[in-house]
Amino acid sequence: MIIRSAEILTSAAKFNQLPPEDKLEIVLIGKSNVGKSSFINNLLNRKSLARTSSVPGKTRTANYYIINNEFYIVDMPGYGYAKVSKSEKATFSNIITDYLKKRNADFIVFFLVDIRHKPSENDIKMYNEILDNDIYPVVVLTKADKISKNKRKQNIDLIKKTLGLDEDDKVIIFSTEEKLGRDEVWDFIEGFI
Numbered sequence: 001m002i003i004r005s006a007e008i009l010t011s012a013a014k015f016n017q018l019p020p021e022d023k024l025e026i027v028l029i030g031k032s033n034v035g036k037s038s039f040i041n042n043l044l045n046r047k048s049l050a051r052t053s054s055v056p057g058k059t060r061t062a063n064y065y066i067i068n069n070e071f072y073i074v075d076m077p078g079y080g081y082a083k084v085s086k087s088e089k090a091t092f093s094n095i096i097t098d099y100l101k102k103r104n105a106d107f108i109v110f111f112l113v114d115i116r117h118k119p120s121e122n123d124i125k126m127y128n129e130i131l132d133n134d135i136y137p138v139v140v141l142t143k144a145d146k147i148s149k150n151k152r153k154q155n156i157d158l159i160k161k162t163l164g165l166d167e168d169d170k171v172i173i174f175s176t177e178e179k180l181g182r183d184e185v186w187d188f189i190e191g192f193i
């Protein structure tokens with residue numbers, strides 16, 4: 001993919017603030033701090049278009065990036081961060097839930113999980129909610145450089161088992177440091193453009 005332009009279009013706090021449903025949307029779902037912003041910057045070869053943070057729970061809106069004036073990348077609010085209030089938590093999950101149920105655009109979902117850890121209860125709930133809407137996400141295992149190759153193998157099996165993935169489900173191993181997974185992600189996206 002040649003990135004001719006990439007910029008933030010809008011940040012929506014509610015479903016009714018989302019832009020018109022006129023372009024393909026590449027949607028990223030995953031808990032706070034899993035690496036969504038880093039994933040976007042890495043895909044787009046930009047240092048800090050999406051703001052990354054070592055402090056979890058920062059992104060509280062659905063952030064729309066417009067790429068080549070042709071499609072969107074959508075950074076959904078991270079879930080599962082303990083330090084937000086109950087009402088804020090409700091707002092986060094509502095925009096994702098509303099999106100999954102009601103959004104009428106063509107979209108692809110990438111579900112991001114940290115390769116180092118067994119998926120949490122929240123991850124499992126979110127993943128199942130996606131499936132319940134007849135959406136089959138690509139699972140992206142982030143931060144692969146942070147563990148050894150042997151440990152990666154073990155954890156991939158554990159994550160697949162915990163989420164209930166089978167052989168046909170697409171899993172991409174990703175690392176911004178080792179530049180792993182980027183081409184595979186673009187190949188997948190290009191199949192829809």
Ligand code: GDP
Nearest residue numbers: 032033034035036037038052053054143175176
């Ligand atoms: P978000 O909350 O999901 O947007 O997560 P961020 O993209 O802000 O990432 C959270 C933290 O993890 C940041 O400190 C990133 O630098 C770090 N991070 C993200 N991806 C990777 C990766 O592939 N390798 C390493 N070593 N760190 C990563």
